[in-house]
Amino acid sequence: MESYDIAIIGGGPAGYLAAERAADAGKKVLLAEKRTVGGVCLNEGCIPTKTFLYSAKIFEYEDHKGKDLGLCCENAALDHTMVLARKRSVVNTLVGGVSSALTRKKVDVVRGEAGLRRAEHGFTILxxxxxxxxxxxxxxxGSEPVIPNIPGIAGGIGDGSVLTSREILELQEVPEELVIVGAGVIGLEMAAYFNIAGSKVTVVEMLEQIGGPIDAELSFALQTHLEKAGIKFILxxxxxxxxxxxxxIETPSGNQDLPYDKLLLCVGRRPSLHIPGLSDMGLYVERGAVSTDLHCETNIPNLYAAGDVNGKYxxxxxxxxxxxxxxxxxxGVPDExxxxxxxxxxxxxxxAAFCGLTxxxxxxxxxxTVVxxxxxxLSGRHxxxxxxxxxxxxxxxxxxxxxxxxxxxxxxxxxxxIYSLxxxxxxxxxxxxxxxxIFPHPTVCEIIREVLFM
Structure with missing residues (x-):
């Protein structure tokens, strides 16, 4: 049985970065990943959605702003199949980069579902x-999409009419009628893309505002903008x-029926804890997430957790x-x-960007406070x-x-x-x-200075 200083289960952002940092510290590192390194963010989250949205932004800018800028772009069109192909190319490039970095740093990567059990001097990983x-x-x-217990969900997933954030990013055609359940970040970003791509988009949200617990004024401004673009919200x-x-749809004023070609579930994500042997270790789990302290250590000595699995952010x-x-x-480096x-x-x-207290x-x-x-x-560049x-x-x-x-x-x-803030x-x-x-001029970030001198 080969021995390692540190073993990491999961190759997403927390996992692959931890492997690199541990290797840099001179440790012998094992990384176990059952699918593809890069995790949700790189393969079916942050990066794929940004490739979609960038294409939509350029098309929208060209289609609506071109004449104002002195540009003539006749018959501009957004080709979803080409956007999808570019998304796959971007993801493959970045996944390859992560894999190469792990190889360079001599991290041993093993493929498959990992099991875990306590041993006399540490842990055994299977x-x-x-x-x-x-x-x-x-x-x-990491985490996985929450599938709510709604009648018809199982059948919809089975016939492909109900999607999660994973399937929507592989959708071959733009649906005519798209209903999105959940007005969080993923729901809003997909609503923005598919609205520009040609779908009639309706977003259903249980809360009274979109964007989750963000600043109320920011939420209202974003909703107003998206509604002007053609997106309908049912809050x-x-x-x-x-x-x-x-x-x-159950609304305060009664029920209404909303037909769709595709329905996207964006009602949240839950930590992935499908690790054989984990439930037998006495690990403290709170509200479905691994409980950790400020050092990211669990209640079991030398067992740590980072990323979506701890359910914090x-x-x-x-x-x-x-x-x-x-x-x-x-x-051995103190950190919190x-x-x-x-x-x-x-x-x-x-x-829309935000940080700190609303x-x-x-x-x-x-x-x-002072607001x-x-x-x-007031920003000349903007x-x-x-x-x-x-x-x-x-x-x-x-x-x-x-x-x-x-x-x-x-x-x-x-x-x-937002980073500077x-x-x-x-x-x-x-x-x-x-x-x-001294802020560089002309830049949009100068708006920070403008606000502070008000």
Missing amino acids: CGGSSFCAEKVLLAT GSKVVDVSGKTAR MLAHVAYREAEVAINNMT MDYAAVPGVIYTQPE EQQADSRGIK KKATIN VAEYGISEGFCKLILDEKGQTVLGAALFCAYASEI ALMIQNKIPVKSIRKT
Whole structure:
């Protein structure tokens, strides 16, 4: 039985980054992956959706903004089959890059479903018909789509009319009528793409706002923009039946039937804990997720968990950081997680980005704040490229206006700008210091400076 310093189960963002960091620390590393390295994010999440959305953005820009820019692009069309082919090419390229990095760093990768059990000096990992032992183990098995218990769901999945976020990214044709259940990030991004691609899109959401627990003003602005683009929202409602390609919607004003060609389920994800032997180890699981401390360690010594499997933030960038914290502690480097400034982005056009506390969260916690907001039209570059728009930058400051507690952006390039705000929030950089910082001109990020001087 071959012995390793660290074994990692799962090759998604948390798993492959942890393997690289552990190898860099001079450890002998085993990585077990039952499907393809890169995990959900690279194969059926973050990257595939962005390839879809970028094509849609360019087409929409060309189709609607071209004449304003002095461009003449007659008969512009979005070819979904070519978008799909490009998506596959991008994914294959990046998966190959991850695999090459693991090979260069001499990480041993074994394919197959991994089992786990405790041993006298660590753990035994069973995978690919072989047994391995390791002193320390990181669980990085990710998550899977939640399939709600709605009448007709099983039949719809069986005949291909009901899809999850995995199947929608392999759909060969653009459906005429698309119903999306769930107005979270995935639901909104797919709604944006397929609306531009030609589908009649309706989004059903149980909450009274879209985007989940984001800033209410940001949610409203995004909804208004998407509605103007042609997307219909049914909020405060739920789907109670999907038989016969018709969604029965229960709304506050009564039931309504909504026919569809395809129905996309985006009601959330649950941690993947299908690891033979895990349930016999006494692992503490809370609400279906592996419970971890700030070191990313479980209640079992030397057993760690990072990424979606711990259920804290199901975001690839959080998984990266959790992986680093776990490996640092495994290798004797003290480190802790801090979730105070986790950035999030909805990659529509304009993009919606957010970080830290929302105005509503601060109020509910009794935190007194100063709220500052400015239209994105104060940014010369944004106006030059996108014209006058409804975008904005909103900052939540502490009561004395000395530090930034939260931020919300609705504009082009918001996904690139939000990092600087996360840095300010995470490190409690004084507002007076930010004001003295020289921002490059003309850039959209100058809007931060504009807000802070209001």
